Amino acid sequence: MNMWWFITTLAITAFICNSPAYAYDNNPLQDICVAVNDSQAAVFVNGKICKDPKFATANDFFASGLNVSGTAVPGSGAAAKFLTVDNIPGLNTLGISIGRIDLEPQGLAPLHTHPRATELITVLEGTLYVGFLVPDRANFFKSRLFSKILYPGDVFVFPIGLIHFQFNVGNKKATYLTAFNSQNPGFIFIPNSIFGSNPPIPDDVLTQGFQLSKTQITELRRKFS
Template sequence: MANYIFFLLFLACICTNVSAFEPSPIQDFCIADTTSSARVNGLVCKNPMMAEANDFFFSGLHLLGNTSNMVGSKVTPVNVVQVPGLNTLGISMARIDFAPKGINPLHTHPRASEIFTVVEGTLFVGFVTSNPENRLISKVLNKGDVFVFPMGLIHFQQNVGNGNAVAIAALSSQNPGVITIANAVFGSNMAISTEVLTKAFQVDAKVISRLQEQF
C-alpha cells in the first residue's frame, strides 16, 4: 500500500512538472500588468474589467526591418512585451528581414520551439542536435516553405537568394527568450576568462581577444 501511494505521488510530481513549464490559462485571459513590481513566473494580471482591444493588438509586421547592420538581418518580435494580452497564452511570433547574404546568427530559444515560414526569398536554415552527435540538420527554403526548430537547439538562417528575404516565426512561449551564441560567449558581462575560452575553442589568446573586441 505504501509503495502504491509513493507511486501515485511520484506520478503527480511528474505531471505537475510537465504542465507547469508555462502556466495554462484558468480564465479567459490574463493581461500583463507592466506597472506591477511583483515577481512571478510570467507577469501579474491586470483587472480583466480594464481590458481593451489594444491589449491584444500589434501593428507593424508589414513594415520592412532595418537590415543595415553587421549581420544583415532584423528581428521584429511580437511577444508579451508588445502584446500584454499574450500573458499566459504560451505563444508569440516574430518577423525576420534579411538583406542579400544576411544571416540570423546562431542562437537558441531556451523556452520555445519555433515554426518558421518563408514569406519572400530563399533561405538556408538549420539546427544542430545535442551532444554527442552534434549533427547539422539543414535545408534550403523557398517562399511558402516551413521549417521547425526544436526547443533549445542552436539554429540559424541565411539569405542565399539574390534579393531581400522575409520570414515569419511562431514560437511556443509568450516570452521565448533568445541566446545569441557569439554575443553570449564573447560579449558576456563579466567577460569569460581568456584561459577558459582558449581551451574551449583551441585557439590562441590573441584570437579570443579579437573576438571579444567585436562584442
C-alpha cells in the same frame, strides 16, 4: 515492509530525476490575463501583473506593423521585429508570440537558441538556408545537422532549446515570419554570449575550449563584445 517502501520510493525518485525536463509556459488558469503596469494590481502571472478582466479591451489583443521590416541588427544584414507580451499585453499566459525577420543577400541570423520555445518559421519572400543541431547520442562531442533550403510558402520548425540559424542564400531580400510557443522565448546568440560576456570568461577556459590562441580570443572578444 518499511524497506520495501523505501526501495520503491528510491526507484521512483531516480526515474523522475533521470527523465527529460521541459520548461514550456504555464497553462493559463483563467481566460485572459492582460498585462498591466500597475504595482497595486492583485494578480501576478508569468512575470506580469494582470489587469482586472472587466477593464480589458480588444486593443489589448491587437498589434500592427508586421507589414514593414523592423530594427536593423548591426553587422548581420538583418532586421527584426517581434510582437511579444510587451507589445500585445493580451498575450500574457497564452504562451505564444510572433515576429518578422528580413535578411539582405548573404544576411545571417547567427547561431542562437530560444531556451523557452520551439520556433516555427514561414518564408514569405526569398531563399533561405536553415538548420539546427541535435547532439549525437553516441558521441556527445559531435552533433547532427538538420538543414534545408526554403522558398516562399515553405515552413520549418526548430525544436525548443536547440542551436539553429537562418541564412539568405538568394540574390534578393528574404522575409519570413517566426512564431514561438512562448510569450517570452528568450534569445541566446552563441558567439556573443561566449565572447561578449560580462565579466569575460577567463582566457584559459576559452583557449582550451576552442583550441585557439589568446590573441585569437582577444580578436573574437573585440568582434562580439
